[in-house]
Amino acid sequence: MVKTYKKVVLRRDREPKPRLAVEVLMTDDDYKEQRYLFLRGFAAVQQKDPEDPTSFYRIASIHGLPYEPYDGVTGTYNADDNPNDQYGGYCHHGDILFPTWHRPYVLLLEQCIYDEAKKLVEADTKKDGYANDPRYVKALEDLRFPYWDWASPSTLAHGLPAFFSQETVRVALNNELDKNNKPKKYQKIPNPLRAYTLPKNLGTMSLVGDRGNPTQRPYVPNPGNPYTPEGYATVRHPSEDYLSRVDKTSLSVIQQCSTVFRPNIYQVFLVDDWRKFSNHGWLEDPDHKLENQYGHFASIEAVHDSVHLAVGGDGGHIANSDVAAFDPIFFLHHCNVDRFVAIWQAIHPDVWIEENDQTIGTFTTSPGVSINAETNLTPFRKTENEFLNSNDVRDIKKLGYTYSILEKGYTCEELLKSMLDYYHPNRYLETHWQVQIRVKKHYLGYPFTIRVFFDHPKATSSTSTSSPNYAGSMYVFARGKNTQCENCKRNPDMVVNGSVDLTLSMQRLDLLSNNELEIEGNRITLVAVTQDGAGISLDEIGLVSADIYRVDTDKENAAKFNYKFVNHVEIPGISSPSRS
Structure with a gap:
């Protein structure tokens, strides 16, 4: 007999309480009871029947594989017009609803953990x-879901917190205390x-004996999405023995924090247009009319993409869109993205979503159809028969949470x-240089990275990212061709935008003494690599353009800045677009 489950409705009836930084929740004994409830509640959600819509398996599957409807929510997807018999994901990427769709996604897991914790509180x-x-x-x-601030000074210094890699955690099993006021039963x-x-x-395993199968040794990840057999765990920067490499993960996070996370999130706060702020992509623009409008800015989604690669690495689940949500750190990462979105909203309170038809669509939203603040954020329900929209989730306090920085009374x-x-990448510099890169997201057919080198024309995929000439990278968070959602296939020319700050590399090379410096395009070298570090020719990745910008800021007025186009990066075989 098939078990039936109640429809999952997101409640909005709790008093708003702050979400904590995960470092605070996990280490500060002032929050030890909340910590025990969170860890035991999260563990209980992970252990639930995978058919239960409140289980971690079902919640994680909303984002991509195994491409099955969640909680009975079907859509516009046409199974008769799908030769690969695949479902698309529900998630919004590359459009104006990226921030608001992921907000109730984190809230769903928060609610499920709360419900399990409530059972523990009430049990004898x-x-x-x-x-x-x-x-x-x-x-x-x-109790609220914690965030991991991957751009904080702490992350810059220490990388991934150690508790993300510990095999076990200690919790109190009941409320009984010993004579020292410590829990009796751990x-x-x-x-x-x-x-x-x-x-x-x-x-899907490609072949019997496929090296991308974790049951094989040595384990060598495929360039696309990792295959994970039943009984195997998610991994980060996996070794040949299919074990997470803790040191490599932390080093990757530290490096990306200095070269990508902090320089880009700094700029995100300066954007005053939702369309530019909210997402990394838009449809192909043959006449390149949008180039100047996007200027030097990085979107919140573009920064978010780089975190996925830094934590997951080659073969890591979180580095692959279709399976990313199965790594628990995905939700702490997205909770921090939501925190940045909430802060941005407080800085720009009058800016909100305007109707737009530049969308690749989702499982329930057709591509090219206009979307706006009233578009349903499926599969997240506000009643059994209605779905939340962006207007419903605009005010986070009405969702039952806040962030401490928003409670300080700042203007x-x-x-x-x-x-x-x-988040300033360098407090002593008022001028920064950046490379803006535009590339077709689905052209290659699997995730890849574009590394940027300064004054190193012979740089290749084997050039160390520890080189002083290495400026940073842009990660293209694409689906593999064998698992692309329906709308990825319909929109092969979708373009994503990213930026890499050149300033730290220029500082290491002692090139910042001349404030009037003009950078020629031939001083920048782009190197495309797969997740395993193998080189890819630039003409294979769908590169549209790469441009250098100069950004001047004002110490006295944080909101005052100037940026200007400097030069095109010279790319063999690719003509530079006109800016006229």
Whole structure:
């Protein structure tokens, strides 16, 4: 007999409480009861029947594979016009709803963890519960999903926090205390932040004996999405033994934090247009009329893309869009993205979504159809028969949470200055240089990276990213051809935009003494690489253009800045677009 489940409705009836930085939740004993509830609740969600729509498996599958309808939500997808018999994902990427769609996605997991934690608070001590102890009742009221700030000074110094890699975590199993006021009954449980073990096969094995199958040794990831057999866990920067490489992951995060995360998030706060701020992509623009409008800015989605690669690496689940959400850190990453979106909203309170038809669509939204603030954010329900839209999720306090920075009483200008001071890539420099890159997202057919080198014309895929000439990289967070969603196939010319800050590399090369420096395009070398580091010819990746910009900021007025086009990057075989 097939078990049936109630439809999942997102509640909006809780008093707003701040979401904590995960470092605070995991290390500060002032929040130990909340920590125990979060870890045990998250572990319980991961252990639920994979057919249950409140299970981690079903929640993670909303984002991509295994391309199955979630909670009975079907859409415009036509199975009769789909030769590969695949479903598309529900997620919005490359359009104006990227920030607002992912907001209820994190909220869904937060609610499911809360519901499991509530059972623990109400259970008696004989069932390893907390017997409605006032400390745990209060902790439950305050329990919200934590964020990991991948652009913080702490991340810049230390990389990925150690607790993301620990195999087990210690939790109190009930509310009983010893004479020292410490919990009497502790237990180590599998760490729900480290990995998720798949209860079903995920993805498709290409061939029997395929090296991209984790059961084979040595394990060598395929360039596309990783295949994960039932019983195998998600990994980050996997080794030949299919084990996460902790040191390599942390080093990757530190490097990207300095070269990509901080320089780009700094600029995101300065954007005052939702379309430019919200996403990394738009449809192909044959006449290049949009070039100057996008200027030096990085979108919140473009920065977000780079975090996926930094944490996942070659073969890591989070580095591949179709399976990214199965790594638990995905949701802490997206909680931080939501935090940045909420801060941006507070800085620009009058800016919101305007109707736009530049969308590749989703499983429930046809490509090219106009989308706006009232477009349904499927599959997230506000009632059994209605879905949330962006207007419903605009005010995070109405969703039951906030972020501490938003509770300090700052004016818009004060908040902007605070954020620019905190995330400034180099406080001593008022002038920065950047390379803006435009590339067709689905042209190659699997994820790849464009590395940028300064004054290194002979740079190749084997050139170390520890070189002083290495400026940074742009990650193209694409689906593989064998798992592309329906709308990816319909829009092969979708273009994504990214930026790489040149300033740190120029500083290492002692090139910043001349403030009137003009950079010729031939001083920039672009190197395209697959996730395993193999080189790709630039004419194979769908590169549209690469341009150098200069950005001048004003110390006295954080919102005042000037930017100007400097030069085209010389790319063999690609003509430079006109800016007239």
